[in-house]
Amino acid sequence: MPFIIISIVKAALVAFVLLTTLAYLQWIERKVLAHIQLRVGPYRVGPHGLLQPLADVIKLITKEGVLPPHVNKFFYLFAPFLAVALALVSISVIPFGTKLEIPALGFSTPMELTDVNIGILVILAISAVGVYGVALGGWASNNKYSLLGGLRSAAQMISYELPMSLAIVSPLLLANTLSMRELVDAQAGFYFGFIPKWHVFQLFPLQGAAFLIFIIAAFAETNRVPFDLPEAENELVAGFHTEYSSMAFAGFFMAEYCNMVTISAVATHLFLGGWHPPFPAPYSDYLAPLLFFLSAGALFFHSLQTLKTRTWDKYTFPAFGVIFGGIGLLLLGAIVLAPWLREAIMPLFWFAAKAGAILFVFIWIRGTLPRFRYDQLMKFTWLFLFPVALVQLMLTGLMVALGN
Amino acid sequence: MDAILFFVFAVIAVLCAVNLVVQTHPISSALSLVGVMGALAVLYLLLGAEFMAAAQIIVYAGAIMVLFIFVIMLLNAGAEQRVSRSQFAKVFGVPALVGFLGVVSFLIQTLLPGTKEVVFGSFQGGSAQAVGRKLFTEYLLPFEVTSLLILIAILGAVVLARKEI
Numbered sequence: 001m002p003f004i005i006i007s008i009v010k011a012a013l014v015a016f017v018l019l020t021t022l023a024y025l026q027w028i029e030r031k032v033l034a035h036i037q038l039r040v041g042p043y044r045v046g047p048h049g050l051l052q053p054l055a056d057v058i059k060l061i062t063k064e065g066v067l068p069p070h071v072n073k074f075f076y077l078f079a080p081f082l083a084v085a086l087a088l089v090s091i092s093v094i095p096f097g098t099k100l101e102i103p104a105l106g107f108s109t110p111m112e113l114t115d116v117n118i119g120i121l122v123i124l125a126i127s128a129v130g131v132y133g134v135a136l137g138g139w140a141s142n143n144k145y146s147l148l149g150g151l152r153s154a155a156q157m158i159s160y161e162l163p164m165s166l167a168i169v170s171p172l173l174l175a176n177t178l179s180m181r182e183l184v185d186a187q188a189g190f191y192f193g194f195i196p197k198w199h200v201f202q203l204f205p206l207q208g209a210a211f212l213i214f215i216i217a218a219f220a221e222t223n224r225v226p227f228d229l230p231e232a233e234n235e236l237v238a239g240f241h242t243e244y245s246s247m248a249f250a251g252f253f254m255a256e257y258c259n260m261v262t263i264s265a266v267a268t269h270l271f272l273g274g275w276h277p278p279f280p281a282p283y284s285d286y287l288a289p290l291l292f293f294l295s296a297g298a299l300f301f302h303s304l305q306t307l308k309t310r311t312w313d314k315y316t317f318p319a320f321g322v323i324f325g326g327i328g329l330l331l332l333g334a335i336v337l338a339p340w341l342r343e344a345i346m347p348l349f350w351f352a353a354k355a356g357a358i359l360f361v362f363i364w365i366r367g368t369l370p371r372f373r374y375d376q377l378m379k380f381t382w383l384f385l386f387p388v389a390l391v392q393l394m395l396t397g398l399m400v401a402l403g404n
Numbered sequence: 405m406d407a408i409l410f411f412v413f414a415v416i417a418v419l420c421a422v423n424l425v426v427q428t429h430p431i432s433s434a435l436s437l438v439g440v441m442g443a444l445a446v447l448y449l450l451l452g453a454e455f456m457a458a459a460q461i462i463v464y465a466g467a468i469m470v471l472f473i474f475v476i477m478l479l480n481a482g483a484e485q486r487v488s489r490s491q492f493a494k495v496f497g498v499p500a501l502v503g504f505l506g507v508v509s510f511l512i513q514t515l516l517p518g519t520k521e522v523v524f525g526s527f528q529g530g531s532a533q534a535v536g537r538k539l540f541t542e543y544l545l546p547f548e549v550t551s552l553l554i555l556i557a558i559l560g561a562v563v564l565a566r567k568e569i
Contacts, residue, residue: 028434058495075431075435115461116454117454117531118454118455118457118531118532119463119534121458121459121532122458124458124462124466125462125465127460127468128461128462128465128466129438129442129461129465129466131466132435132438132470132473133469135470135472135473135474136435136479138432139431139473139477147477150477151474151477151478154473154474154477155474157470158467158470158471158474161466161467178532240471345527360561388426
């Protein structure tokens with residue numbers, strides 16, 4: 001019975017954190033894109049536009065859900081539900097850290113929902129089935145732009161599934177397991193005491209290539225720029241979600257961002273060592289509060305410089321400086337005073353930092369690269385990415401076999 | 405618990421299979437087939453064949469059925485037109501089906517008497533390692549023959565597609 005209660009609490013916690021992350025990921029994306037294009041981005045709702053996600057959620061919930069008369073009603077309503085349900089399910093097999101242990105209460109639980117020993121296959125299966133949401137949505141809308149978007153999405157996801165699977169296999173060969181937790185554990189330790197044994201650094205340059213292939217395929221799998229052909233707005237209006245409004249549209253939107261989060265977490269676990277720090281433990285533990293102190297200092301410095309020129313929104317930056325400094329102090333206190341808290345927090349911090357860095361790359365690329373043409377997209381994967389992934393996998397297999 | 409899950413997903417599989425035949429629109433039928441495959445994957449999982457379950461979803465539901473649906477969408481196949489059915493099937497269809505199922509279940513009962521009772525969770529050889537070991541030692545020849553067959557099919561598809569250009 002305690003197992004069920006703990007699982008329910010964990011599921012509720014993970015769902016809450018994940019949904020908040022999705023909402024704010026979208027805010028961060030708009031801000032980063034705006035700054036890349038020398039704009040300020042969302043600024044009006046709340047201090048520095050921080051309440052914008054809340055306003056968006058309220059807007060999407062209260063908007064009228066239009067059900068066009070020409071659609072296939074069942075599949076039209078089923079498609080966004082399917083997309084968002086599948087996207088949310090896949091987070092359940094991803095571990096977030098080692099384990100939470102409270103010695104005073106004799107309480108211990110792993111920091112994940114489940115650890116299945118086919119974890120990575122579950123992720124692949126869910127992402128393979130995930131294409132139905134987009135394809136069906138496009139077809140059920142009974143609109144030529146939507147249909148083209150759905151078809152493109154189906155073709156693109158099948159094509160990029162191949163190089164992605166091949167890129168996934170090589171870290172599996174090195175770690176000799178399919179479980180996410182064992183996969184991360186296999187990457188512990190350092191070469192010469194300072195180069196981390198992450199898969200991306202192993203068998204140089206094979207695993208680096210596998211990581212790049214995986215990231216490129218991940219962009220296509222999540223329908224992100226430069227592979228966002230299914231919703232290319234200058235040729236297909238809005239692609240597969242042209243006919244959708246209100247919460248049905250929000251379903252597709254959430255599914256896209258949730259897939260981004262999942263795939264970043266998977267990339268972190270497969271190639272970037274999961275929650276293992278980039279430096280040996282005594283130094284890396286202090287790096288985390290140091291990072292927070294540095295950002296607090298930068299915020300204070302920046303706000304001091306602009307205090308005179310700003311006429312409004314004067315106090316957001318100093319306030320966040322105080323918050324970041326406080327988090328840094330808390331982290332430092334946890335590291336020094338409570339070893340059990342450090343055991344729980346530091347893996348979580350490094351996992352979140354790495355996954356966040358990959359998410360930032362997603363946004364960065366969106367602000368930088370133009371969209372591919374459809375034939376270029378197909379030619380790229382079948383004539384370049386797939387053969388390269390195959391050669392990479394064969395060489396990795398050879399090296400692993402020689403190593404044994 | 406296992407038995408409840410088994411019956412729930414067995415019923416889902418059968419209902420989806422019936423729906424596959426009853427539906428007139430090809431997309432609905434294809435999606436019912438996806439439902440059958442998903443339910444079957446859960447049954448595999450209950451029996452301890454976890455790798456089979458994942459492979460079932462990835463290969464059948466994720467790749468093959470997506471291609472089916474892709475083709476249906478591309479050809480824009482409409483709903484099937486029902487022509488007048490035979491009177492004979494209307495009257496004798498259901499009794500004949502029940503009789504046929506009865507005969508089949510009777511034959512299975514009598515011809516396979518020594519079947520052991522299935523216990524959920526007792527099967528241990530379903531992990532990826534176990535399947536891989538079997539595949540590359542005991543069943544190497546069928547495995548290689550199958551891959552050759554698939555290679556021939558791919559080459560055939562390429563040859564057929566080339567003629568069109």
